[in-house]
Amino acid sequence: MPILAPGVRRRTTARGAVVATAVLLGGMLPGAQATAGDHEIDAHLVYTCDFASGEQQVQVGVTATVPDSARAGERITPTDVVTEVTLPDAVVKELAGAGAVTLGADTRLTTRVGQQGHRTETEWLGTTGTAVPVPASGPLTLRSAGEVPFVRPLAAGDLTFDALGLAGVLTPRKADGTAVEPAATAAGGTAVEPAATELACTPEADQPTGLGKVRITGEEAGITPEPTWPGDTGSGKAEARPKDLAAPEVGARKEPSAAAEAAPPCVGDPNDGLNMVAYVTGYADVTKLRSATKFPLACAQITQGETRPDFSQPGFLHMYQDSAVVLDYQGKPQLPPASGTFLTFGFMPTTAVMEMTQIPPKTGGDGLLVPNIKSDIAIDLSNNSSKNITVITMDFMLRLRDVEVNGVPMDVGDSCRTSKPFRLTLEGRMTMTPEGVIDGYTLVSGGVLTGSVTIPPFSGCGTAGEDLDSLFTASISGESGYVKQTQGAPCATVSADPTYCTPEGQPVNVPVAER
Numbered sequence: 001m002p003i004l005a006p007g008v009r010r011r012t013t014a015r016g017a018v019v020a021t022a023v024l025l026g027g028m029l030p031g032a033q034a035t036a037g038d039h040e041i042d043a044h045l046v047y048t049c050d051f052a053s054g055e056q057q058v059q060v061g062v063t064a065t066v067p068d069s070a071r072a073g074e075r076i077t078p079t080d081v082v083t084e085v086t087l088p089d090a091v092v093k094e095l096a097g098a099g100a101v102t103l104g105a106d107t108r109l110t111t112r113v114g115q116q117g118h119r120t121e122t123e124w125l126g127t128t129g130t131a132v133p134v135p136a137s138g139p140l141t142l143r144s145a146g147e148v149p150f151v152r153p154l155a156a157g158d159l160t161f162d163a164l165g166l167a168g169v170l171t172p173r174k175a176d177g178t179a180v181e182p183a184a185t186a187a188g189g190t191a192v193e194p195a196a197t198e199l200a201c202t203p204e205a206d207q208p209t210g211l212g213k214v215r216i217t218g219e220e221a222g223i224t225p226e227p228t229w230p231g232d233t234g235s236g237k238a239e240a241r242p243k244d245l246a247a248p249e250v251g252a253r254k255e256p257s258a259a260a261e262a263a264p265p266c267v268g269d270p271n272d273g274l275n276m277v278a279y280v281t282g283y284a285d286v287t288k289l290r291s292a293t294k295f296p297l298a299c300a301q302i303t304q305g306e307t308r309p310d311f312s313q314p315g316f317l318h319m320y321q322d323s324a325v326v327l328d329y330q331g332k333p334q335l336p337p338a339s340g341t342f343l344t345f346g347f348m349p350t351t352a353v354m355e356m357t358q359i360p361p362k363t364g365g366d367g368l369l370v371p372n373i374k375s376d377i378a379i380d381l382s383n384n385s386s387k388n389i390t391v392i393t394m395d396f397m398l399r400l401r402d403v404e405v406n407g408v409p410m411d412v413g414d415s416c417r418t419s420k421p422f423r424l425t426l427e428g429r430m431t432m433t434p435e436g437v438i439d440g441y442t443l444v445s446g447g448v449l450t451g452s453v454t455i456p457p458f459s460g461c462g463t464a465g466e467d468l469d470s471l472f473t474a475s476i477s478g479e480s481g482y483v484k485q486t487q488g489a490p491c492a493t494v495s496a497d498p499t500y501c502t503p504e505g506q507p508v509n510v511p512v513a514e515r
Contacts, residue, residue, distance in 0.1 A: 038065050041078070041212040047166055049201035051091055058201065059086040059139075062109065062124075062163060062211055064148075072218035075150040076159070079499045083107045083126045085166070085199075086141045093137050100172030100180050102131035105142040107168035107199070111211065113151050113248045114160045121164065122250040124148045130503045131173060144168075145498035147508065149251035153216045159248060161211040168199040264329065264336065266299035266506045268493035275493045276302040277328075277506065278446065281513045282485035284453065293340040293354065294513055299328040302443070302490060303369055317379040322371035323443060325392065326360045333358040339402075350475075353402040359395040359421050375443055377430075388430035390443055395421045398455065400472065412468055415460035418477075426451040426485055446489040448514060452480040486511040 041064040049058050061084035070076050085107065087095075095103060109124040126144030134140065153159045172180040203209050268277040281297045303324045310318040329336050334357040361370040372393050379386040399417040403410045426449035428441030441447025455477045462468035488509035491501035500508055 037068050039068055039212070040065055041161070043163065043209075043211045045163055045209065046204040046207060047201040048204060049166075049199055051094070051197065053090065053094055056088050056091055057204070058088060058091075060084065060163075060166060060201075061086075064124075064211070066161075066212055066214050069215040069217060070153070070159075072153055072155050072216055075152050076214060077150040078124075078148050078161075080145075080497070081124055081126065081148050082143060082145045082498060083109050083124065083166075084141055084143050085168075086139050089138055092135060092140045095134050095172050095180075096136050098172065098180050099174050100134045101175045102173050103134050103140065103142065104128050104131040104171040104173070105144055105168055105199075106171075107142075107144045107166065109166050110164040112162040112164050113250060114162065115153055115216070115248050116155060116157045116246070118247040120247040120250055122149050122151065128503065131171070134172065142170075145503075147499075151251075152249040153214075154246060154248065156216050156218050159214045159216050161213065163203060163209045163211055165203075166199065166201040170197040170199060172197075263297050263506075263510050264299060266328070268301060268491065268505060270493045270496065270505055272303075273494045274304045276304060276444075276490040277493060278302060278490035279488040279507050279510050280485055281511055282483065283513055284483045285481040293338055295338045295356070296336040297510065298335045300487070300490075301326050301328045302373075304443075305368075305371055313378075315381055317381055319375075319377040319379070321373075321375040321443075323373040323375070324361050324369035324371050325373055325394070326369070327358045327394075333360045350406075351402075351404045352400045355399040355401065357397050357399070359397065373443060377442075383434040384432075385434045386430075386432045388440070388442055390428045390430075390441060390449075392426045392428075392449065394424050394426075396424060397421055400458075400461070410468075411463050412461045412472075413463045416458060416462070416468070416472070417460060418456045419459040420456050422453060422456050424451060424453045424483060426483065441487075444490060446487045446509060446511065449485045449487065451483045451485075453483055454478065454480050484514060486514055 041062065043062045045060045045062070047058050047060050048055050062082070063084075064078040064081040066078050067076060085105065105128045107126045109126075111122050111124055113120055113122055124146075125148070126146040128142055128144050132140070132142060151159065174180055263279060266277045266279060268275040278300045279297050280300050281295060283294050285293075305322040305324070308320045310320060312318075327333050327335055334355060337353050337355050339351060339353050361372050364370050373390065374392075375388065375390045377386055377388040397417055399415075400412060401414070401416065403412050403416075428447055428449040430438065430440030430442050430447070432438045441449060457477045458469050458472040460469070461472055488507055488511040489500055491497075491505065491507040493501070493505050495501075496503075496505055498508075502508055
């Protein structure tokens with residue numbers, strides 16, 4: 001019934017088996033990022049923006065990571081995308097004079113994607129997350145980051161990125177956190193409105209606006225445009241394709257998902273170089289009840305162990321890593337409470353709130369948690385293919401409360417729980433072909449894990465001399481139940497990489513439970 005750790009299925013096409021191997025080896029280190037075959041975009045532009053006090057020039061910096069090359073038909077997603085907007089002294093004084101103590105920003109950079117004379121546009125969205133302090137005077141730089149849509153070139157030839165218009169919203173706030181209200185009128189009767197300012201900026205003429213390019217190889221023949229763009233972003237909307245069918249495809253911009261908005265706090269220790277945090281969710285089946293319980297998003301605190309290379313098997317390199325995971329819900333080692341509905345004895349509708357509390361691993365003599373995550377990447381040195389298996393074991397106690405049978409509350413007391421701890425074992429697998437195609441789960445990328453669990457008998461159920469242990473034991477205990485858990489890509493808190501971490505140090509990736 002439990003849930004645990006990690007998984008979002010992802011399939012990545014590497015730009016060569018050697019690069020993919022570097023990804024695997026680098027990815028086992030906390031905060032490590034594979035950069036082989038990639039290059040950095042680092043552009044500095046001047047924009048003119050409209051403010052309440054009139055037009056002002058602002059400095060805009062754009063950084064991102066893109067591959068050196070890719071093949072026609074392959075999706076390309078820029079990563080580590082950051083837009084820096086530096087407000088001039090006049091605007092900063094205006095904000096400070098209106099009582100602004102902090103300033104947040106949401107930005108939208110329109111980017112033109114071109115290839116062989118064909119062009120389309122996409123949007124790079126970013127947010128500052130945590131508001132930044134507003135000085136009394138001087139320039140102020142706002143750093144916004146976020147995920148951006150994919151681009152899919154349909155032919156060979158350089159794929160170029162150019163900056164177009166910049167838009168967004170500036171949100172100033174007072175010391176108490178409330179929004180800065182527009183000032184009534186200034187001396188002379190001129191309205192001054194520094195609050196919640198809409199940004200509308202255009203790049204200055206006569207300056208290069210190119211951001212970067214990617215070399216695209218391969219043949220145009222045989223590449224069929226996808227039916228929607230993108231259709232698989234989770235928005236549920238199939239948007240019309242650009243009129244220029246030869247232009248590169250781009251994915252629709254990503255709106256915050258309901259799952260992301262409902263995600264609980266999940267913050268790690270930025271001073272711990274081994275700490276990662278990840279969101280997890282999933283389903284657990286109770287075989288007897290012929291039902292599945294969905295567990296809400298939970299936070300997993302992961303402590304990575306050291307990576308140990310092993311060449312003892314001829315022709316293979318094994319990379320072993322032992323890590324530890326402890327769930328974190330409101331400071332307790334447990335999953336968020338989950339409500340389940342099932343048919344007791346096959347006909348009686350019963351609902352209950354289930355609390356899954358983890359028994360954390362013990363602390364070893366080195367002061368670290370005893371590992372409950374075992375990872376092994378086996379790399380075939382003859383062809384650069386590899387297989388990875390990760391096994392996670394967790395011990396739980398299950399408590400039932402707020403029970404209703406056929407709509408009638410049943411008092412089961414405060415101690416209705418399994419009579420002893422039980423173990424959940426989950427397994428995730430990853431494969432990499434000699435061509436560099438990676439598919440499956442790793443601890444540092446997330447994915448799907450599956451396993452099974454057997455629930456022990458119950459004890460302590462019932463009040464006033466009424467023993468309900470046998471009822472729940474007969475209905476729930478025994479018979480292994482299937483468990484499928486999904487882990488999002490973790491945030492290595494020591495690095496706080498904006499690709500994987502929010503400005504608050506929480507995971508960017510919020511997984512959705514899979515059946």
